[in-house]
Amino acid sequence: MSEGRYNTSELLICTASRLMPDKTTVFVGTGIPMLAGSLAQKMHAPDLVAIFEFGGTGAILEELPIAVGGQRTFHRAVSASGLLEIIETAQRGFVDYGFLGGAQIDPYGNLNSTVIGDHAKPKARLPGSGGGNDVGSHCWRTIAIMRHDTRRFVEQVDFITTPGYLTGPGAREAAGLPVDTGPYRVVTTLAVLGYEEESKRMMLLETQPGVSVDEVVENTGFELVIPDDVGENPPPSDEELRILRDEVDRNRLYI
């Protein structure tokens, strides 16, 4: 990592931002996805349609939203509706990308944000699904953003809050989830990962700048699919960093 030129948050934001194609609908949650969405609109995706869970659709992200229901989530939006309108819009197939986080992720992209340990006697109680399960059920492609270590990347999550590929190929469809949906990418502090088509297991695509494949493997608590050629994700560009720091988060709320 180019020591000092950018921090971990900036790396995650810039990486996530590049995964938001122009002219697509993106379900944006609190934190990094908001910054990434704003950065994407100002970089390569002026027609990115940001969708916020509590009703904002198509806002111009001039100023950074803090809360997922705040005024900036529907600033100059095309529509300001409500929670069910948004999730139902996703449920009937209009939302391309959804961003998710969690305390644990497994090889099939299942996410835990509910509990560490037993549900009845928790070692650590976490916030719960919120909209996570809805996003993971209905968006065409979901992208998880995670810090990368063996505590978080585990063979089996303690609780499946949000569905990834569940137990593997065909499991989502068998459960009744909409066809052709599921995890697409995982953006981490160490890598960009995807899923192997046949096995639906997590696969290394690119390492983050300066990170070795071994380092990724060591920090992953399950066997990753490692293809022959693993690329390197380009570091945040000067332009990305400038816009992120001077425009997107000029009050340094997050970065």
Next chain:
Amino acid sequence: MSEGRYNTSELLICTASRLMPDKTTVFVGTGIPMLAGSLAQKMHAPDLVAIFEFGGTGAILEELPIAVGGQRTFHRAVSASGLLEIIETAQRGFVDYGFLGGAQIDPYGNLNSTVIGDHAKPKARLPGSGGGNDVGSHCWRTIAIMRHDTRRFVEQVDFITTPGYLTGPGAREAAGLPVDTGPYRVVTTLAVLGYEEESKRMMLLETQPGVSVDEVVENTGFELVIPDDVGENPPPSDEELRILRDEVDRNRLYI
């Protein structure tokens, strides 16, 4: 009938109007119920809450609505919403009275506004349920307004468009309809009728002015319950007629 002092429409309107108590919610359909609602607001029920199927709630009926979705149905209303909001409001028990019409009615207050003859080979095709079935299913009390003759008051309707008491006591509940709902009154050119508590069959309550009990019986195609004392519905008062003619329908659209 006091020949010439009022016509049949005026009689029906004034009678229906008196059945709209102040401070209740009334589902108002096209035609006579609209005039009756407006008259009631100007007579005895200033706080009558008129509810129109396409979204108007609590309008001030200063000017007579023509269409059930026209601007006057939400003139100075407390809420202007949509069809499902209205029917769902009724479905969860907020609407006291609903007014209905039909081509045929049977002893249990079942109404036909769909077809005369066979459904597949109709002798006469009628408009269909519209909101009629919804009103008859969900409002606490429904009031039918009908011209009174043996073609309309029949032992068995050709088609149950809107549920009355169906086959009799307990039948609505057995069908899954909300408990304690059902037909309450029938306002006709000859009489005001109700339903016998035990049998749920139509019962004569009052004759219209100048009409004999025999006349009602002769014009009814099924056996009516006739109690010992049948009253006479008072004729439209001068005050009612004045307000109806000079204020409610001053452009004589209906009367």
Next chain:
Amino acid sequence: MNILDAGQGDLIQPADLDAFRKHNREKPKAMIDKRMTEAEAVNRFVFDGAYIGTELYGTVRCPMSLVNEVIRQGKTDLRMAGQGVLETDVLLAAHLVKELDLTYIGLEVYGISHPFRREMENGRIEKCVEWSNAALAWRFKATAMGVPFLPMRSMLGTDTFKYSAAKVVTDPYGGGRVAIVPALILDVGLIHVHRADMYGNAQIDGISGFCAEMARASRRLIISTEKIVPSEEIRAKPDRTIIPYYLVDAVVEAPFGSHPGEMYYTYARDEDQIKEWVEASKTEQGSQAYLNKYVYSLEDHAAYLDFIGQERLEKLEGMIAGRDR
């Protein structure tokens, strides 16, 4: 949650929600200019045999300029979700409708629809499946929600149920009887609104009928609008947007697009012309004469408005302008 009873009516447009999701995924999410004329919109999106729906309340906010164009282009064998007055009436009079999911076709205070009666009684309408108003709107709502059915307590115990494609099931929670209705996906929806931008972001003032639900249940959606406004006007009041652009395939500017029906806050209905239709529609010949006069012989909506005349239209505006708002 056993199935206790099932209506005997045909499900004339079975819903495939996963196919609908795929279709919706492919709709453009970019803001693109969707302005076109009635002729282009109808030509591109309405096809013979299409299952269509119109959204309106009685004579209010009817998409007449679009329906007139459907008649001009003679799109035939239409299947329809029928809750209508003027616009369904003229389609029936033009003999374009073959199957109906029906709730109400009539002329409100003016009584029954003669074209409907003729088409039903002579058998030109091959299927007529019965529903209540709310049942049909809940069918749209199911699609809008992306679910295969919705429960309701309407239609229970009646012939309206028996001649529908609704079912009765056991409530898996309370154990009681509850009706369910299946999702309904329209091939094409036709909706007239107060204002829209060129991308299709559309707003309606006042009551909204079943517009939100039907718009979301349409594979293709044609919006006609009293006026096209700059997008900034929409974005200034995003809480008034009832139809977001991504649902919309065509935006047609149609001032007085609901004439002879009314558009609240904008113009009153044209009582004289409606009465003319009521009389004309009583006979086959009268209906054809009316259609000749107001539809076939006028090449487009502009010609229609010219024929009606500015003076008459201004009078209708004057009857309502500024009131309440």
Next chain:
Amino acid sequence: MNILDAGQGDLIQPADLDAFRKHNREKPKAMIDKRMTEAEAVNRFVFDGAYIGTELYGTVRCPMSLVNEVIRQGKTDLRMAGQGVLETDVLLAAHLVKELDLTYIGLEVYGISHPFRREMENGRIEKCVEWSNAALAWRFKATAMGVPFLPMRSMLGTDTFKYSAAKVVTDPYGGGRVAIVPALILDVGLIHVHRADMYGNAQIDGISGFCAEMARASRRLIISTEKIVPSEEIRAKPDRTIIPYYLVDAVVEAPFGSHPGEMYYTYARDEDQIKEWVEASKTEQGSQAYLNKYVYSLEDHAAYLDFIGQERLEKLEGMIAGRDR
């Protein structure tokens, strides 16, 4: 439509729709003056053991003046539909919550809720049933529609389902698997709005979260409002009414009622005080000190606002005033 699977979570508030209908029938339909203070409203309608719900989005439009009063009056053994940040947090910190239908309790960008964690880990919360945000909102929507359940395609295949009271059934039309969630009726709903008249006709500008659904799913509904306006102001824009008066039991005028949360179009959130809570709530002692400072020691919302100070409130207004609208 067989039941294929059922979550093992308790249904902690089973819905009786016919009883709810009866209750709604008895609510007054006349326009009556429902203005009262937080103290009166909470005293009259919130009871020990009540199942309550708050409607908001994160720190936005939270009914804080009402929740603070619930804490002051020490209403205990509450059961809650949990989708909350600040307001749920303080109720948990005050040890008033016993059972939860949970979707999310956390502090958004500031991370997890420590009071929630403590109450869960020490077992003071006896039941915690899991749902997704939409699932819980659909439960409100089912009640609002007057039906016993709604279908959805969320929660399938997950532990969120397993620890819920949802079920999976066969779709009677397409034959596929679909989840259903049961109607949820709140004993008391607490909602903060931009404006309301004295009868309870309430309007919200901008996004509306799950306000419409929750309001319609509440047996008793307490509205707090930034300001009480003349009824004519509501009637001038009836299409903005999201809560009609007949749903409402109490109308409480509470300027800055969402503080330290925000009210869009009106005032920004008080970042300093929220950070103070984030820090304080990390320990039991800190939480109690915060509650002492901001709740227990201030007798009502007016005293709270005095304590916060006019200057600070005006600054929050200034950060947002006039923007967008």
